[in-house]
Amino acid sequence: MSLSPSQQAILWIYAALVAAWPIRHLVISLIARKLDWLDLRSPRLNGPGLPAVTAIIPAKDEEQALPCCLESVRSQSYPNLDILVVDDRSADGTAAVARRAAEADPRVRVLCLTELPPGWTGKTHALHVAAAEARGDWLWFLDADTQHHPDCLAIVMAYARRTNAALASLLPEMRCETFWEKVVTPLAGIVLMRTYPTFLANDDRRPLAFANGQFLLIERSAYEAVGGHRAVRDRFVEDIGLARLVKGLGLPVKTAVAPEISSTRMYTSLGSLVRGWSRILYDAHDRRVLPLVGKIIEPLIFSQTGDVALVAALGLLALGQTGPFSWWLLGLSLTHQVLKQSVLYRMFAWNAPRTAAFAIFYPLAGIVSDVILLRAIWMCLTGRVTWRGTSYGDPDGSGLPSPASGRAEATR
The missing domain is CATH 3.90.550.10 (Spore Coat Polysaccharide Biosynthesis Protein SpsA; Chain A)
Known part of the structure; x- marks a missing residue:
């Protein structure tokens, strides 16, 4: 059984996404030297x-x-x-x-x-x-x-x-x-x-x-x-x-x-991780929505497609559709998973050396990351941030008020 034009197109597009991962390995190696x-x-x-x-x-x-x-x-x-x-x-x-x-x-x-x-x-x-x-x-x-x-x-x-x-x-x-x-x-x-x-x-x-x-x-x-x-x-x-x-x-x-x-x-708890990192990413991206939206979309395209493709391939095979499209999709999705996990392993080890093995939980980390980014987007839209018991920004989202001087008491 041959592949239809639409199936060929799907596989070629997906193969291009998978090919991005070995390139990322090369980029990581080059960056490490610099x-x-x-x-x-x-x-x-x-x-x-x-x-x-x-x-x-x-x-x-x-x-x-x-x-x-x-x-x-x-x-x-x-x-x-x-x-x-x-x-x-x-x-x-x-x-x-x-x-x-x-x-x-x-x-x-x-x-x-x-x-x-x-x-x-x-x-x-x-x-x-x-x-x-x-x-x-x-x-x-x-x-x-x-x-x-x-x-x-x-x-x-x-x-x-x-x-x-x-x-x-x-x-x-x-x-x-x-x-x-x-x-x-x-x-x-x-x-x-x-x-x-x-x-x-x-x-x-x-x-x-x-x-x-x-x-x-x-x-x-x-x-x-x-x-x-x-x-x-x-x-x-x-x-x-x-x-x-x-x-x-x-x-x-x-x-x-x-x-x-x-x-x-x-940060030591899930709640503090979400609150702390959303505050950081909100301000680090200059309180702009579009860069944060991009940080959500990019993993959906290059990472989550691997999970979707794997589930789809297994589903097609389970339903008895054992043609070449299903097997090609399965092979590409498994290759995608291996390449993705190997890149994530290196990146996790780079950021926190003792956590590399936890790259296996990337799908869960991705969900929390999306929550963090959505919370940062909410901060951009409202101008309101609460951190360590202090609320910043006016209720109308107009941002922080004008500065004034403060007092301090000094001791040795």
């Missing part, structure tokens, strides 16, 4: 006369994560370091954790914020207030859910000097402990990094800019030249905003992949 990688074999900045660095850690209700982060920062081998912890209106024991660290280490100071002014997101305001109190020539902005090898800062300072970077950032290991973290986190990271390929963002000749606020090291002169966090006060991904401004001045902005020397555990 990335900057930092590990424990990388050079360290040592010796006398090192520039002063102030580590700034904003913390809102981070009682559980903050102790490990602080311990890793206090253990840095880089000698010229002081530490500012910003307790941003926490309702738990965050302030107590920070004060205990200050009592144990004279390098640690604590700022306690009592309010959030209009026009600011919580993190940008916390970092803005802390930057004004910082003593360092370089500012090291860190999230409270990060942990760092003792030589991490020395390695990144050497990297910044070697690349002449005014802003240096890291992509840390994503620590995933629960099932949903291992399934969703790597895929969400893939969605973001496909929008901001770091090998392109690191190219001084290209306008694309990227930085990761979980670990962002910036020279004070560059920070002040772009207006600091006041210039990105209404952003939820202030890191990308700062990177754009710094690169806009013609200053190098660099990001390195560094799972050996830095790690983070971003």
